[in-house]
Amino acid sequence: MEQERIWDAAVAQRYDTPGTGMFAPEVLTPTVTRLAELAEGGAALEFAIGTGRVAVPLAERGVPVTGIELSGPMVEQLRTKADEATIAVVMGDMATTRAPGTYSLVYLVYNTISNLLTQAEQVECFRNAARHLASGGRFVIELWVPELRTLPPGKEATVWRADPGYVGLDTYDILNQRVVSHHFHFDSDEGKQEARLFRSPHRYIWPSELDLMAQLAGFELESRHADWSGAEFTAESRSHVSVYRLPAAP
Incomplete structure (x- = not known):
């Protein structure tokens, strides 16, 4: 199943569920709040920006957001909410596509790194994040724990x-x-x-494997919590928000 075929026009039209599910305020507000904090006043790049579920409210918080997205129909839905001047989008995959500029934050939410179906592609995704970040920049991943x-x-x-x-x-x-x-x-x-x-x-990824991928790309684990509100990550946690950071220049 190719990702372009999965995320087609029919799926894109049904993707948004305003006010419910992953669009519910109790889900979305902590996500956007935490990402705005981690951006520290700089620009952000979203891998697999989709219909702008996170990017649109993050931009409304004053964070300049650019996106990379593989699916044309998903971007068409995004364009009903924000124009190119507000949120620029580069078409392509998150493992290899380069967006112009340098960012203080790259983020990849809602388990989407697992859409890359090989370990090699997932490692390249980390390396692609590193290429876009300024010294000391952060890469944030939200991912479920395999059950x-x-x-x-x-x-x-x-x-x-x-x-x-x-x-x-x-x-x-x-x-x-x-x-x-x-x-x-x-x-x-x-x-x-x-x-x-x-x-x-x-392709599911254990937290320890994710940390090794980060090390291969030059990142260090800065923090890991069970959710966007900062709950403790334990052996019983069903998901995690992991923040990786590049070393700051001397």
Whole structure:
């Protein structure tokens, strides 16, 4: 499944859910607040900017934001909210594409680094972040912790969410460190239940492996928390926000 084919016009049109899900204020506000703090008055670059879920409110906070994005339809949705003068976007992939300028912050949120399906591509993503950063600049990653402990012995799938109208499950390929997320949405139409399926492939990454990728690109781990509000990261945390920093010039 090529990423360009996954993030097509139909997905882009359904992606935004204003006020709910990942667009809910309790999810989005701490994200934007923390990123604005980490930018420290400088410019920010978002890898996989998508429809501007984070970039638009971050720019409204006064942080100059540029984006890199692979999907044309996602950028079209972004353009309904912000023009090129407000948020410039360079088309391309987050592992190799270069945006003009130098930034104090590069960020990659909502598990998106796992959309790169090989370890080599994920390492290159770190190196690409380093290329864009000024001395002492930060690279921030939000990522889920693989939930292999919930996988029943001998089984390849686990249900991680079940709500009215929605079921989410993951199928694991442990040998190749891959997972495919299956999102089932159920709609009622004249008494008939119809399901819509969206699937996305990922290469999952343990926090320790992520730290090694960062070291290979010249970063040091500055902090790791369980969420954007700064909760302690523990063995029970389901996700993390990791802040990596380049050494400051002497």
